[in-house]
Amino acid sequence: MEHGRVARPFWVLDADVDSALRPVHTILSMTQGSEDLDGLVRKRIRALRVAQGWSLEELATRANLSQSSLSRIENGQRRLALDQLVTLARALDTTLDQLVENATEDIVTSPTIDNAHGLMRWPVKGDPGMSVIRQRMTEPPPDNPARMRAHPGREWLVVLSGTAILMLGHRRFRLETNQAAEFPTMLPHAIGAEGGPCEILGIFDRDARRGHQRGNGGDRDTSDLHE
Numbered sequence: 001m002e003h004g005r006v007a008r009p010f011w012v013l014d015a016d017v018d019s020a021l022r023p024v025h026t027i028l029s030m031t032q033g034s035e036d037l038d039g040l041v042r043k044r045i046r047a048l049r050v051a052q053g054w055s056l057e058e059l060a061t062r063a064n065l066s067q068s069s070l071s072r073i074e075n076g077q078r079r080l081a082l083d084q085l086v087t088l089a090r091a092l093d094t095t096l097d098q099l100v101e102n103a104t105e106d107i108v109t110s111p112t113i114d115n116a117h118g119l120m121r122w123p124v125k126g127d128p129g130m131s132v133i134r135q136r137m138t139e140p141p142p143d144n145p146a147r148m149r150a151h152p153g154r155e156w157l158v159v160l161s162g163t164a165i166l167m168l169g170h171r172r173f174r175l176e177t178n179q180a181a182e183f184p185t186m187l188p189h190a191i192g193a194e195g196g197p198c199e200i201l202g203i204f205d206r207d208a209r210r211g212h213q214r215g216n217g218g219d220r221d222t223s224d225l226h227e
Helices: 032-051 056-062 067-075 082-091 206-215
Strands: 013-015 026-028 112-114 119-123 131-137 154-161 164-168 171-175 180-184 189-193 198-204
Touching: 032 067, 056 067, 056 082, 067 082, 131 189, 154 164, 154 206, 164 180, 171 180
Parallel strands: none
Antiparallel strands: 013 026, 112 119, 119 131, 131 198, 154 180, 154 198, 164 171, 164 189
């Protein structure tokens, strides 16, 4: 942070003092409390680049930056410009919010527990429409598609223990421990246990979660995941 300047919040923008000599960028003015975030953003840019297997030159080309500018951004030798962060976020297949996120609270969350149905649910803070469900099942799924549920969305599940049977219309899939399945939920579907209890961890997108919530107005069907 420069000496003699009044500290302002992270998202207050300044004009670059060298704007007369080079293209103008909106600069993110860092306060003492946001200097850690500044370093975190730089490390995050480098980590995402390395995870993609890209060199400095490759990311710089994708972000329409010079290789030297990108190197100085990663090494803390160049101030962060908002427009450059937007471009870098897009090139790294993420969002600006995720790139500058500084989540320091609610790192650990506890599930909502439904003991009557052997179910635990966790919300996903980064995507409020998504939920993670863990459920213990003891009954087999129905064979009749008329008793299965269909709704918009997608679901992903993994078997934590035991053996599960996934019914998709008239098709039957056997899932052993640690095997996973992902499927469009517009197909009539149900899931249950085979040969004893099984535990399943499922991830619901927004539409799939709503489909289950709408279906919970009547009797619960233990052959399907519920919230």
